[in-house]
Amino acid sequence: MDLKEILKERGVPIENALEEYLSVRRPKKLYDAMGHIPLAGGKRLRPIMAVLMCEIVGGDPERAIPYATSLETIHNFTLVHDDVMDDDDLRHGVDACHVVYGLPTAINAGDALFAYAFEMITDTEVSSDVKNSLIRHVARTVREIAEGQQMDMDFEDMTHVSSEEYLKMIELKTAILFGAAAYGGALIGGMEEKRANKLRDMAISIGLGFQIWDDYLDATASEELLGKPSGSDIVQGKRTLLVIKALEKTDEENGRRLQEILDKQNNDDKEIVEAVEIMKECGALDECKEIALEHLENAKKTLSDYSDTEARKDLEELLRFMVERKY
Amino acid sequence: MDLKEILKERGVPIENALEEYLSVRRPKKLYDAMGHIPLAGGKRLRPIMAVLMCEIVGGDPERAIPYATSLETIHNFTLVHDDVMDDDDLRHGVDACHVVYGLPTAINAGDALFAYAFEMITDTEVSSDVKNSLIRHVARTVREIAEGQQMDMDFEDMTHVSSEEYLKMIELKTAILFGAAAYGGALIGGMEEKRANKLRDMAISIGLGFQIWDDYLDATASEELLGKPSGSDIVQGKRTLLVIKALEKTDEENGRRLQEILDKQNNDDKEIVEAVEIMKECGALDECKEIALEHLENAKKTLSDYSDTEARKDLEELLRFMVERKY
Numbered sequence: 001m002d003l004k005e006i007l008k009e010r011g012v013p014i015e016n017a018l019e020e021y022l023s024v025r026r027p028k029k030l031y032d033a034m035g036h037i038p039l040a041g042g043k044r045l046r047p048i049m050a051v052l053m054c055e056i057v058g059g060d061p062e063r064a065i066p067y068a069t070s071l072e073t074i075h076n077f078t079l080v081h082d083d084v085m086d087d088d089d090l091r092h093g094v095d096a097c098h099v100v101y102g103l104p105t106a107i108n109a110g111d112a113l114f115a116y117a118f119e120m121i122t123d124t125e126v127s128s129d130v131k132n133s134l135i136r137h138v139a140r141t142v143r144e145i146a147e148g149q150q151m152d153m154d155f156e157d158m159t160h161v162s163s164e165e166y167l168k169m170i171e172l173k174t175a176i177l178f179g180a181a182a183y184g185g186a187l188i189g190g191m192e193e194k195r196a197n198k199l200r201d202m203a204i205s206i207g208l209g210f211q212i213w214d215d216y217l218d219a220t221a222s223e224e225l226l227g228k229p230s231g232s233d234i235v236q237g238k239r240t241l242l243v244i245k246a247l248e249k250t251d252e253e254n255g256r257r258l259q260e261i262l263d264k265q266n267n268d269d270k271e272i273v274e275a276v277e278i279m280k281e282c283g284a285l286d287e288c289k290e291i292a293l294e295h296l297e298n299a300k301k302t303l304s305d306y307s308d309t310e311a312r313k314d315l316e317e318l319l320r321f322m323v324e325r326k327y
Numbered sequence: 328m329d330l331k332e333i334l335k336e337r338g339v340p341i342e343n344a345l346e347e348y349l350s351v352r353r354p355k356k357l358y359d360a361m362g363h364i365p366l367a368g369g370k371r372l373r374p375i376m377a378v379l380m381c382e383i384v385g386g387d388p389e390r391a392i393p394y395a396t397s398l399e400t401i402h403n404f405t406l407v408h409d410d411v412m413d414d415d416d417l418r419h420g421v422d423a424c425h426v427v428y429g430l431p432t433a434i435n436a437g438d439a440l441f442a443y444a445f446e447m448i449t450d451t452e453v454s455s456d457v458k459n460s461l462i463r464h465v466a467r468t469v470r471e472i473a474e475g476q477q478m479d480m481d482f483e484d485m486t487h488v489s490s491e492e493y494l495k496m497i498e499l500k501t502a503i504l505f506g507a508a509a510y511g512g513a514l515i516g517g518m519e520e521k522r523a524n525k526l527r528d529m530a531i532s533i534g535l536g537f538q539i540w541d542d543y544l545d546a547t548a549s550e551e552l553l554g555k556p557s558g559s560d561i562v563q564g565k566r567t568l569l570v571i572k573a574l575e576k577t578d579e580e581n582g583r584r585l586q587e588i589l590d591k592q593n594n595d596d597k598e599i600v601e602a603v604e605i606m607k608e609c610g611a612l613d614e615c616k617e618i619a620l621e622h623l624e625n626a627k628k629t630l631s632d633y634s635d636t637e638a639r640k641d642l643e644e645l646l647r648f649m650v651e652r653k654y
Contacts, residue, residue, distance in 0.1 A: 030477035081438060085431035104412035104480055107434060111408060112473035114441060118466035128455035135462050139445035146439035150357040153431055 003321045006314045007043055013062075014047045017069040021120065033101040033109035034116075038076040040094045046177055047072045049318065050185035053199060055311035056303075059189025063125055067134060067184050070120035074138070075177060077113035078145060080106055085153065114142070126188055133193065134184050141180045148172025161239050163248070167208065170241075175207025202302040209295030209323040215240035216288045219276050221326065231272035237262040241291070246284035254278045296323040330648045333641045334370055340389075341374045344396040348447065360428040360436035361443075365403040367421045373504055374399045375645065377512035380526060382638035383630075386516025390452055394461060394511050397447035401465070402504060404440035405472060407433055412480065441469070453515055460520065461511050468507045475499025482566055490571050494535065497568075502534025529629040536622030536650040542567035543615045546603050548653065558599035564589040568618070573611035581605045623650040 001009070022035040047068030054064035082088070083096040084106055090096060098106035121134050151169040155161050182203035186196035218233045219242055233240050243262065247255050261267055261275045279285045299319050306312050328336070349362040374395030381391035409415070410423040411433055417423060425433035448461050478496040482488050509530035513523035545560045546569055560567050570589065574582050588594055588602045606612045626646050633639050 027474055027477040027481055029481060030474060078438075081434055085434055105477065107408055107412055108473050108476050108480070110438075111405075111441065112470050114438065115466050115469035115473065118445060118462060119470065122459055122463040122466070128459045131459050132449055132455045132462075135445060135459075136449040139442050139449070142442035143439050143446065146435050146442065147354055147357060149435050150354040150432065153435070154354055154356060 001314065001317070003317050006317055007048065010048045010051060010314065011044045013065050014044050014051075014068055014072060017065050018072060021069060021073070021116065029101065029105060030109060030112060033097055033105045034113050036094075036097050036100060036109075037080055037091055038073065038113070040092050042072075042076075042092055044072055045318065045322065046075055046181045049178060049203065049315070050181040050188075052311050052315040052318065053182045053185030053203075054189035056306050056309065056315060057186050057189035057191040057195075057199075059185075059191075061311070064185050064188045066120045066123040067188055068181070070117040070138070071177060071181050071184070073113050073117040073120065074142060077110045077117065078142075078149070080110040080113065082149065084110075085149070124188060130187055133187060137183060138180055141176050144172045144176055148174070148176075155239055161244060163241060163244050166239065166241055166244055170211040171204060171208060174211045175204040178203040178207035178210070198302065202299045205295045206299045206319050206322055209292040209299070212241050212288055212292040212295070213323045213325070215242045216285065216292060217325070219279060219285065231267075231276065234262060234272050234275045235267050237264075242279055242284055242288050245287055246279040246282055249284050249287075250278055250282035254282065292323050296320065328641065328644070330644050333644055334375065337375045337378060337641065338371045340392050341371050341378075341395055341399060344392050345399060348396060348400070348443065356428065356432060357436060357439060360424055360432050361440050363421075363424050363427060363436075364407055364418055365400060365440070367419050369399075369403075369419055371399055372645065372649065373402055373508045376505060376530065376642070377508040377515075379638050379642040379645070380509045380512030380530075381516035383633050383636065383642060384513050384516035384518040384522075384526075386512075386518075388638070391512050391515045393447045393450040394515055395508070397444040397465070398504060398508050398511070400440050400444040400447065401469060404437045404444065405469075405476070407437040407440065409476065411437075412476070451515060457514055460514060464510060465507055468503050471499045471503055475501070475503075488566050488571060490568060490575070493566065493568055493571055497538040498531060498535060501538045502531045505530040505534035505537070525629065529626045532622045533626045533646050533649055536619045536626070539568050539615055539619040539622070540650045540652070542569045543612065543619060544652070546606060546612065558594075558603065561589060561599050561602045562594050564591075569606055569611055569615045572614055573606040573609055576611050576614075577605055577609035581609065619650050623647065 018038055022031070022038060024031040024035065050068040050071060051061045051064045055061040079091055080097045083091055084098050084103060088096055089099050096106075097109060101109065117138070118135065121138060122131060124131060124134065126134075148169050148171070151165070152173055155165075155169070179200040183196050183200035186199045187193070191199070215233060218240070219231060221230050233243070243258070246258060250258065258275055258278045261271045264271070267275075276285075296319060300316060303312060303316060303319075345365055349358070349365060351358040351362065377395040377398060378388045378391045382388040406418055407424045410418055411425050411430060415423055416426050423433075424436060428436065444465070445462065448465060449458060451458060451461065453461075475496050475498070478492070479500055482492075482496070506527040510523045510527035513526045514520070518526075542560065545567070546558060548557050560570075570585070573585060577585065585602055585605045588598045591598070594602075603612075623646060627643060630639060630643060630646075
């Protein structure tokens, strides 16, 4: 199967569970707001990873559905709150939750989604011991996601951010939720804690590759493929690994010029091209690509310990998509 | 012991646990913001209720500390987010979290507190089965608190709110967290589910009495005793049970006048006195007082089934304070 088919087929039980959990109840406005972003679509990468991992370690993938759905719910709760914090108006091609329902209801809907996610975990048909490990892991993960979000916000007021700081930030903000998908899926599939943690490391690696590839794509993919203007990170002046590496590697003059373009509002296409050229010339673009691909290779190596089932093939396809996608 | 001594003595382990859990880590700004409201004080009614309940049913109160602390943390997370949603600048006599740290960090700190609360529950030394019951109950409770908050916000756009709707709102927004304190404390103390649920009902009753008494006090207590201008609900045009009852009971002319005072911004003292007079004359003030005291009586009846220990005496004192306090 190609990736599109995998996502479609594996996504069905997740979509069904999401729709059932998020069916509209009273107060109607709250439940409408809760469903707005989660039911607007998305690739469901995290829940699909959890379900596949459960199957790969020999478990019944059905059993991982409530947990997988809880991770998608948590992902969406962070999107709803992040859009408020970052004052972003669009998400997945639809208006952000606070744009449609107002800021107070968006905050409240995020809180309710978050609480709901923990109810979903307790719906998992596993022993109480395993359930407790899942709860503890997810609670800690969400606290650390908040740490990552804080680092990201704090970066905006800092004049210099190191690669290490940036990598720590994306690990917390993005990668560890993939880690929770792999860890929990494996535990539900019957794997013991220690080995589940190795799969968690693998997923964190992929999560890092996923984010770094995203930064790389933003500077290289064309608008047609990406569905958003290429170079949007540059226009927004975002500090990505690519920018950090370029500022480290390039000479003083180009560094000053790159900073100038990043600091300027409303860059035109010529400036974007110029910035990408600086990133390319100093080798930052290639380095970021290599780092992302290295993460993919590491992850594939971990997976190769498991028997060559349909689920493993699907997961490999998913990992490849996460780090090598063209759009 | 009088109430002040009870709160002080019983509050010590809660304060210690809060301080330990909320010790500042990195990112510093996040943990500073997380500690801002929880460590600014408060009566710790919910955690003390949980600990006392554990002791009353024959359990070791020490064991209830992490759970009790998690409820105080959840209470504070809702305060931080509510202040953003309601645009309130003051809380417990200090600047609201978003006033000190900005809106994005306040939202993020609330999320992190919420996640942390679930970690705290998993620190409880009870069987995994009991832990799961606690998690499920608290997660559901927080989702229902969000429903209550939504009802409260929705009321602002409604021309008529019934007593039933108001009571449902305060049950969800305020009372069920007391319910969770009693239920969880009892479970941790070794009580079976069904009897723990009866204690939950008792605590919900007290939570309702607490809120209704609060509405009553606001119209009757003097500024000196209350620490805030008496009649602040009237100035803010808030729809309390007192207002709803008064509008139901009084004649057309007084009803119109009361509505006029409530709708007006910046009422002077004369208008506040006039509004309170209307509420008094039609019997609404007395009715609210009676309803609150009835809740207290019901709760005391439930407690009388338990042996007459120090803990029961302390809890009775606490309940009396919640519903009969003068300030």
